[in-house]
Amino acid sequence: QVQLVESGGGLVQPGRSLRLSCAASGFTFSSYGMHWVRQAPGKGLEWVAVISYDGGNTYYAHSLEGRFIISRDNSKNMLFLQMNNLRVEDTAVYYCARRAEWDWRYVDPWGQGTLVTVSS
Amino acid sequence: QSALTQPPSASGSPGQSVTISCTGSSSDVGGYKYVSWYQQYPGKAPKLMIYEVTKRPSGVPDRFSGSKSGNTASLTVSGLQAEDEADYYCSSSTGGNNLVFGTGTKVTVL
Numbered sequence: 001q002v003q004l005v006e007s008g009g010g011l012v013q014p015g016r017s018l019r020l021s022c023a024a025s026g027f028t029f030s031s032y033g034m035h036w037v038r039q040a041p042g043k044g045l046e047w048v049a050v051i052s053y054d055g056g057n058t059y060y061a062h063s064l065e066g067r068f069i070i071s072r073d074n075s076k077n078m079l080f081l082q083m084n085n086l087r088v089e090d091t092a093v094y095y096c097a098r099r100a101e102w103d104w105r106y107v108d109p110w111g112q113g114t115l116v117t118v119s120s
Numbered sequence: 121q122s123a124l125t126q127p128p129s130a131s132g133s134p135g136q137s138v139t140i141s142c143t144g145s146s147s148d149v150g151g152y153k154y155v156s157w158y159q160q161y162p163g164k165a166p167k168l169m170i171y172e173v174t175k176r177p178s179g180v181p182d183r184f185s186g187s188k189s190g191n192t193a194s195l196t197v198s199g200l201q202a203e204d205e206a207d208y209y210c211s212s213s214t215g216g217n218n219l220v221f222g223t224g225t226k227v228t229v230l
Contacts, residue, residue: 037166044123044223045160045221045224047221061218063121105154106156106172106211109165109167110165110167111165
């Protein structure tokens with residue numbers, strides 16, 4: 001079965017950087033686009049970014065202002081999110097998720113998430 | 121891109137129906153067929169329940185149905201069961217290859 005396991009979260013100071021990872025298994029990783037979605041504590045879901053199956057295309061939420069970079073390593077079945085110049089408002093659980101079978105605009109399944117806390 | 125607007129809460133007794141609205145604009149909900157709904161239990165990852173406005177993934181009970189009229193999409197849960205108590209989020213494609221989620225609705229089974 002599909003498994004998505006995020007790692008790399010933790011406590012980081014404002015202005016610093018952090019790199020999240022997502023290990024994928026149970027499907028042909030190199031055939032699927034992948035998403036990052038975040039959820040601030042007690043708040044709703046916010047789409048962050050998507051990357052195409054081969055890494056050739058990436059799209060980001062406009063609100064990120066170019067601070068985040070999504071990437072992948074198909075040889076290792078790994079997805080990444082490089083987060084730079086972090087702000088307090090970036091505090092959230094970050095979910096790694098696969099595009100659904102029907103279209104990249106649907107997100108399923110999801111990992112269990114990794115918590116990123118930005119605080120001084 | 122602002123979040124799509126959902127009511128904060130909705131409720132119904134077991135066996136009844138509850139409908140959740142998701143209001144956007146012609147730039148998202150009204151302009152695309154790519155509307156979906158997600159169910160999330162506390163402390164858990166979301167799960168896709170409806171895609172392309174009305175379609176159900178395999179394994180999702182047919183008690184869940186979706187519709188759209190203009191800039192507003194809706195999710196209806198018929199024959200409410202205790203296990204349906206969760207948070208529900210809509211999502212839509214927007215121009216520029218972006219996605220936007222709704223503000224979320226907490227469904228309570230009375």
